[in-house]
Amino acid sequence: MKRFSFWSWLWFILGVLYFFIPLYSTLDFSLRAKRGEIGFLAYTNAFSDPRFVDSFLYSNVMAVLTILISFLLVVPTAYWVNLRLPQLRSAIEFITLMPFVIPAIILVFGLIKTYSRPFEIFGLELFPALTSTSTSSVALLVAGYVVLSLPYVYRSVDNGLRAMDVRTLTEAAESLGANGFTILWSVIFPNLRTALFSGALLTFAIVVGELTLATFLGLPAFGPYLALLGNHKAYEPSALTIVSLALTWGAMGLIQLLTRGTAQTSGTH
Amino acid sequence: MVVWLGVLPFFLFALAFLFIPSSSLFIGSFQNEAGEFTLNNLFDLATPPIPESFIGSIEISTFTALFGGVFGFLLAYAVTLGGIPNWLRSPFMTFCGVASNFAGVPLAFAFISSIGRQGLVTRFLEDYLNLKIYDDYGFTLYGFVGLSLTYFYFQFPLMVLVMAPALEGLRREWREACENLGASGWQYWYYVALPILLPSLLGTMILLFGNAFGAYATAFALTNGRINLVTIQIGAQIRGDVLHNQNLGYAMALGMVVIMTVCLIGYSWLQRQTEKWIK
Numbered sequence: 001m002k003r004f005s006f007w008s009w010l011w012f013i014l015g016v017l018y019f020f021i022p023l024y025s026t027l028d029f030s031l032r033a034k035r036g037e038i039g040f041l042a043y044t045n046a047f048s049d050p051r052f053v054d055s056f057l058y059s060n061v062m063a064v065l066t067i068l069i070s071f072l073l074v075v076p077t078a079y080w081v082n083l084r085l086p087q088l089r090s091a092i093e094f095i096t097l098m099p100f101v102i103p104a105i106i107l108v109f110g111l112i113k114t115y116s117r118p119f120e121i122f123g124l125e126l127f128p129a130l131t132s133t134s135t136s137s138v139a140l141l142v143a144g145y146v147v148l149s150l151p152y153v154y155r156s157v158d159n160g161l162r163a164m165d166v167r168t169l170t171e172a173a174e175s176l177g178a179n180g181f182t183i184l185w186s187v188i189f190p191n192l193r194t195a196l197f198s199g200a201l202l203t204f205a206i207v208v209g210e211l212t213l214a215t216f217l218g219l220p221a222f223g224p225y226l227a228l229l230g231n232h233k234a235y236e237p238s239a240l241t242i243v244s245l246a247l248t249w250g251a252m253g254l255i256q257l258l259t260r261g262t263a264q265t266s267g268t269h
Numbered sequence: 270m271v272v273w274l275g276v277l278p279f280f281l282f283a284l285a286f287l288f289i290p291s292s293s294l295f296i297g298s299f300q301n302e303a304g305e306f307t308l309n310n311l312f313d314l315a316t317p318p319i320p321e322s323f324i325g326s327i328e329i330s331t332f333t334a335l336f337g338g339v340f341g342f343l344l345a346y347a348v349t350l351g352g353i354p355n356w357l358r359s360p361f362m363t364f365c366g367v368a369s370n371f372a373g374v375p376l377a378f379a380f381i382s383s384i385g386r387q388g389l390v391t392r393f394l395e396d397y398l399n400l401k402i403y404d405d406y407g408f409t410l411y412g413f414v415g416l417s418l419t420y421f422y423f424q425f426p427l428m429v430l431v432m433a434p435a436l437e438g439l440r441r442e443w444r445e446a447c448e449n450l451g452a453s454g455w456q457y458w459y460y461v462a463l464p465i466l467l468p469s470l471l472g473t474m475i476l477l478f479g480n481a482f483g484a485y486a487t488a489f490a491l492t493n494g495r496i497n498l499v500t501i502q503i504g505a506q507i508r509g510d511v512l513h514n515q516n517l518g519y520a521m522a523l524g525m526v527v528i529m530t531v532c533l534i535g536y537s538w539l540q541r542q543t544e545k546w547i548k
Contacts, residue, residue, distance in 0.1 A: 008351025011343040015425065016361075019368060021390060022422065025383035073279055080275035088276060095283045101529045102291055103483030105500045106522050109507055110290025113297060113519070143286040202370075211373050211486040216507050226374045227490050230381075238382050241375040252367040 023245075030238035042235035043243075051225060052240065059214075059222035062138075063207040066145040067200045070153045073146065075196075078157045079188055082166045096154040099147055104212040107147060111140055112216060137217050144213045149206055153199040160195030161188075198258050201251040209244050291526070297519035310520035318497055319512075319521060326482055326499040327528075329413060333420040334477035340421075341428020341477075342470065348429070349436040362433065365426035372423050377490035380419045385410050411492045419491060420484065424477050431473045435466055435543065472539030479532040482525070499525055 033042035046052055081088050099107070115130035130136040169191070173183045189196070214221035222244070230237040301307045314320070348358045384390045386403055388410075394400040402408040409415055439462055447457040463470075485500035494501055499521065505511045506518035 005347075005352040007343075008347035008353055011340070011347045012351070012353050012357070012361075015340075015344045015347075018421070018425070019364065022379035022383045025389035026379045028389055029382035073282055077276050077279040084272050085276060092276075092279070095279075095287065097533070098283075098287055098291075100479070101526060101533055102287070103485065103500070103525070103529070105483070105485040105503050105507075106294070106525060107287075107290065109503060109518070109522050110294045111286065112507060114290045114293045143282075146282070147286050205370055209373055209375060211490065212504075216504070223374055223486070226378075230374065230378060230490065231493070234387075237378050241378040244375055245371075248370075249367050252370055253363060255366070257363075 026238050026241050026245075030235060030242050033235035033239075042239035046229075046236040046239045046243075049236075051220075055220050055222045055225035056208075058220055059208045059210075062142060062145065062221060063204045065142045066149060066207050067203050069142060070146045070149055070199075070203065071196060074150070074153050074157050075188065075192065076184060078154065078161055079166065079184065082158075082161045083170060092154070096150050099151055104144075104148060104210075107144055108213045108216045111144055115140055131217065134219070137219055141213055141217050141219055141221075144217075145203070145207050145210070148210075148213075149199075149203040152202050152206075156195045156199040156202075157192060160192045164191050194258055198255040201255050205248040205251050208248060294519045294522045294526075297516055298523040300516055302514070302516065310514070310516045313514070313517050314520055314524060318502065319517075322497045322499045322502045323524065325413075325497045329417055329420070329498070330478045330481040332413075333417050333424050333481045334474045336417075337421050337424030337477050338428055338470065338474040341425045341473075342432055344425060345429045345432035345436055349433050350439075362429070365429045367426075369423050369426040369430060372484070373486035374490040376419060376422055376487055380410060380415070380422075380491065384408075384415070384418070411495065413496075416488060416491060416496065419487060420481050424480065427477060427480060428473055431476070432466075432469070435469045439465065466543075468539040468542035472536045472543065475532050475536045475539070479529055479536075482532070483529060 030042050031038045031040070033039070033045065077092065081092055102110075112131060118125045118128050119130075130140050166188075169187050170183055173187050178186070209223050209226070210221065211223035211227055215224045215227070226237060226240055226244070229240070298310050299306055299308065301309065347353050348361055353361075380388075382388055384402075391402060394402055400406070410418075443461055443465075444457055447461055452460070483500065485504060488496060488498055488501055489504060492501075494505065502511075503518065503521055503525070506521070510518070512518055512521075
């Protein structure tokens with residue numbers, strides 16, 4: 001197998017060129033805001049726009065909220081299913097696969113249809129329209145992001161749980177007098193560090209540049225800001241693209257290092 | 270009973286943010302404006318521009334799945350069995366893991382800066398090879414070809430990520446057995462390796478199809494909504510009821526989910542066929 005293979009090299013080099021050229025072009029473009037000069041003008045311009053700072057911070061806060069809520073939701077559930085309710089495994093796996101069938105655009109459509117009017121059951125109003133205030137819209141946005149990241153977070157947590165002996169650890173903790181909360185917090189969570197870290201970084205990468213949900217819920221996130229900027233500026237969007245690439249690719253690269261290349265892909269295309 | 274309380278929050282969440290929203294779309298597609306049962310929305314899916322948008326989405330998804338699948342497979346072959354050295358192979362695999370998640374607005378900008386009207390590649394072709402791809406050849410980044418070219422950026426890597434382990438799962442004994450029986454390399458691939466890989470190859474292509482079919486952000490950022498795809502139509506419908514019938518919009522969403530479900534079923538069936546040979 002060690003012989004030199006012309007075709008393999010040809011495909012490989014073509015592939016590398018295809019992947020490399022758009023990245024290089026973006027970088028090149030972002031450095032040419034001043035005619036005839038290479039410089040960081042586009043970057044300083046982009047950073048000095050207060051809407052960039054606001055929307056970027058906003059999206060980072062959304063990412064943190066999403067990560068926290070999906071951990072709180074997924075870790076106890078996956079733990080409990082592993083320990084006590086293995087018969088529910090396929091039902092839960094089915095639910096975590098649903099976001100593959102329901103792309104972001106359909107999800108946000110359904111969320112808006114359901115929650116843009118007062119929520120009623122048999123004529124009894126339970127709560128008013130969630131899209132009417134920005135706080136409750138944020139709740140919808142984060143819930144949507146939790147749904148989008150569910151397949152990846154659940155899979156990485158479930159793999160992490162399978163890799164340790166949940167039953168023995170639980171029994172050992174119980175015999176030492178720990179209650180359920182202590183077990184989850186001091187025994188299960190620490191053992192899931194790598195799985196949680198990679199789930200968190202992937203969620204971060206999905207959420208920070210996300211366009212679809214944020215646009216249709218009308219929230220001032222980074223994705224819509226970047227798309228809008230692209231309509232009336234030439235160089236600044238490239239600069240921000242390079243910045244957001246560096247961040248998300250750094251995050252994804254870290255995951256790859258941590259999980260040694262187990263394939264994970266997102267659904268935010 | 271108490272045992273079941275542990276999974277209650279998860280199921281309540283899934284009910285509130287997955288099942289109720291998606292079934293409300295489902296129910297909405299069988300209702301008229303007054304809320305009465307009707308099948309008219311499904312028949313109305315035949316009015317322009319809806320069929321064209323479904324055809325557009327299916328065309329671009331099929332094209333990027335087929336070509337992305339074939340070239341992705343060749344790339345996967347090159348880095349697994351093809352003799353590309355290890356020090357190039359592992360960064361490439363890491364890159365694929367990253368690039369398969371690269372989509373949306375930044376991806377669109379990356380392609381605009383390379384083969385947009387003022388892009389680096391466009392200008393290079395003009396200045397050095399005198400090829401005016403926009404003026405003389407009618408090329409545009411904002412149509413079918415340009416969008417496909419952009420989608421490949423996440424389609425190739427996804428194919429590589431799924432096919433590389435499958436290619437590595439081909440046992441050396443199979444190849445040796447073939448060689449002992451006097452088979453050529455071509456015969457080994459045609460009669461042994463490809464039939465084993467075929468379900469996983471097709472399954473992954475279905476995955477690529479679904480990947481492109483549900484894409485909204487990339488297409489919107491690249492074309493500003495000026496391409497007729499299902500996702501773009503649904504987006505316009507959410508913005509301002511362009512179909513002048515809310516329920517027709519729900520029926521479109523239903524049509525999309527049906528196609529995506531067929532994809533997922535096909536994928537998991539083919540995946541089980543693969544597992545017979547490659548674990």
